[in-house]
Amino acid sequence: MALIKSIKGLTPKWGRECYFSENATIVGEVTMGDECSVWFNAVVRGDVAPITMGNAVNVQDGACIHVTNTTGPTVIGNNVSIGHNATVHACTIRDGALVGMGATLLDHCEVGEGAVVAAGALVLQGTKIGAHEIWGGVPAKFIKKTSPGQAESFGAHYVEYSKWYLEEDGNAENGNS
Template sequence: MALIKSVRGFTPQIGENCYLAENATIIGDVIIGDQCSIWFNAVLRGDVNSIRIGNRVNIQDGTVLHTLFEKSTVELGDDVSIGHNVTLHGAHVGNNALIGMGATLLDNAVVGEGAIVAAGALVLANTIIEPYTLWGGVPAHFIKKIDPEQSKTLNQRTAHNYLTYAAWFKEDK
């Protein structure tokens, strides 16, 4: 069973029909929507500020979500995919966005709806990524605009695939 820990009077709230890997860690002021999946070795550390996660979000293996005390929060919209080994520190990610494996997003960065952050990218603090754009590199920079329908198809397919994967693990209990 996942480690779910209260701190400073805050107890994580988990939505309906979520999958939490046995070694996922969820601490403090964290609210997770419905049909989400939190995968192996992921850490959602809401000890110093809030983490808010929409519906059908997948937070993949080894990812860390954290914030700055009284300065930044984490907010993820609906149908967001956070790739393996992402560090997301005090950033906001809009609906239907995809954050690639190994990316790092720093405090008060904003990723717009349907945007894609490429694997390994470093999104600096206070960066604003417009909706339906692709960003990558170190530091991350604008690469190109993405057709909204293509973005929606790709990003929602990834998010919905993780609903299927989570169901496999629920069945094998």
Template sequence: MALIKSVRGYTPEIGKNCFLADNCTIIGDVVMGDDCSIWFNTVLRGDVNSIKIGNRVNIQDGSVLHTLYQKSTIEIGDDVSIGHNVTIHGAKIHDFALIGMGAVVMDDAEVGEGALVAAGSVVLSRTKIGPNELWGGAPAKFIKMVDPEQSKEINRKIAKNYLMYSTWYDAELENRIETEAERDAEQK
């Protein structure tokens, strides 16, 4: 079961139909929309400031989201995909953006609608990535523009896929409960 912990009077708010992996951690001032998935070993640490997550967001395995005390917050729009082992620290990520595996996005950076941050990139503090731009490298630099419709479609598909993946775990749990119930009935 996911670790959901209150701190400083804030209790995480989880939307409808969200998948929370067994060992993810969600702490404090975190508000999550509907149809999100938070995967294994992911930490959403809203202890020092707020983390707001839109609808149909997937935050993949090993990612860490945190902020600066009284200085930065995290805002993530709808249909955003955050790859494995990403660190987001006090940044704003707009709708349909994709943050590639192992990327780092620092305080007060902003990733525009439909933008892509390449795997392994480091987006420095206060960097503004425009809509539908592809950035990569360490530090991240502009590479090229991406087709807005293609970018939206890719992220809709990824979000839909991650929702589908999460149902596999729900089905496993239901099967385990049914098996345990059958075994208990046989023992009686």
């Protein structure tokens, strides 16, 4: 079972058919929809400001989602993929977006619907990434428009993977909200 921790009276909440790896950590004012997954060594830390995720969000291995008390909240839409070892801090990610492996999103940036943040990219504070755009580099810059469904396709795989683990483990996190 994942480490699910309340702090200052704030307890994580989630919907149906969510999968949390045994060493994932979810703390504080975190709200997730249905079919979300938080994978090995990932941390979702809503201890000082809220983190809200829609349905079918996957937070992959080693990723960290956090805020600080003067910069929150973090808002993540539906069908979003947060890649391995990504850092997402006090920002907004719209439906269907993909945050690549090792990418960093800083305070008050916004990732548009169906957008892709390339692996290793650094999205600076306050940056606005438009819908269906690909951004990459340090600091991240616009590269090109996405192909239809390019970013959105990744999330469906993780809903499927999480179902394998839920069946194998028999430990579905079937909502607590």
